[in-house]
């Protein structure tokens with residue numbers, strides 16, 4: 623049988639809101655978050671070849687960014703997990719060789735779910751390569767086992783533009799944005815592990831009497847996003863992990879202030895950071911904000927304008 627090559631694309635996301643509702647018994651935190659897919663993507667190519675031995679032989683090569691391709695890579699783990707879950711029969715009772723080629727554009731360990739995007743794209747490509755016919759719904763349990771952000775990455779790879787995430791962030795309700803959001807994405811260029819940030823999270827702060835209940839900010843922003851009310855989306859941006867990451871990364875709080883000073887309608891950190899983003903009313907406005915920010919910040923800083931859709 624000839625090799626089969628399948629391609630898939632995995633998208634970055636930002637969290638328009640990230641509310642931490644409490645600690646769970648499984649080592650995770652309950653969240654309310656509003657995900658927005660970005661037009662910033664990694665490309666995954668999988669080549670599957672039948673092999674005589676009744677098991678899986680995996681290889682993974684990464685180009686574009688300095689990332690290990692080995693067993694720690696989430697794309698590798700996705701292939702292994704799907705092989706175990708679906709047990710695709712090889713011709714003649716043998717197994718499969720899978721070689722993954724990952725072309726990375728999404729910044730690494732930046733709060734943009736780049737690793738999750740690669741895992742999701744790998745699942746979709748292998749679903750087709752192995753003729754499993756699982757689709758998004760059938761792949762979801764595997765996605766969930768790989769990480770809290772992988773289910774949204776899977777939905778995003780299949781076309782979903784935004785969603786509210788509850789539980790670990792993996793119980794999803796789709797949101798159809800009323801318009802394109804223009805995002806000024808700022809990558810401070812250093813990686814930060816999600817587990818480290820959550821480990822420093824002090825627990826929920828007490829809310830003043832009469833304050834909106836936990837999760838309300840996410841509902842409000844999701845509603846505004848669906849209505850295409852970018853002003854209300856910008857006004858509602860929030861991330862409960864900012865204080866932790868700002869204490870770990872010198873200069874990050876000042877960078878957020880500069881993003882606002884450069885004219886963003888609103889700004890926040892994405893996920894556990896350290897990426898920051900600002901919202902703009904149009905592509906032109908976003909370019910102006912990016913240009914002004916470039917002048918306000920000395921040294922090298924990756925600033926790009928991307929559409930959220």
Ligand code: C5P
Nearest residue numbers: 649650651653769770790791816817820
């Ligand atoms: O699921 P993922 O591997 O991306 O999560 C990495 C770590 O981040 C978890 O092991 C956990 O410590 C923390 N986390 C959390 N609550 C979430 C998501 C992640 O505490 N909802």
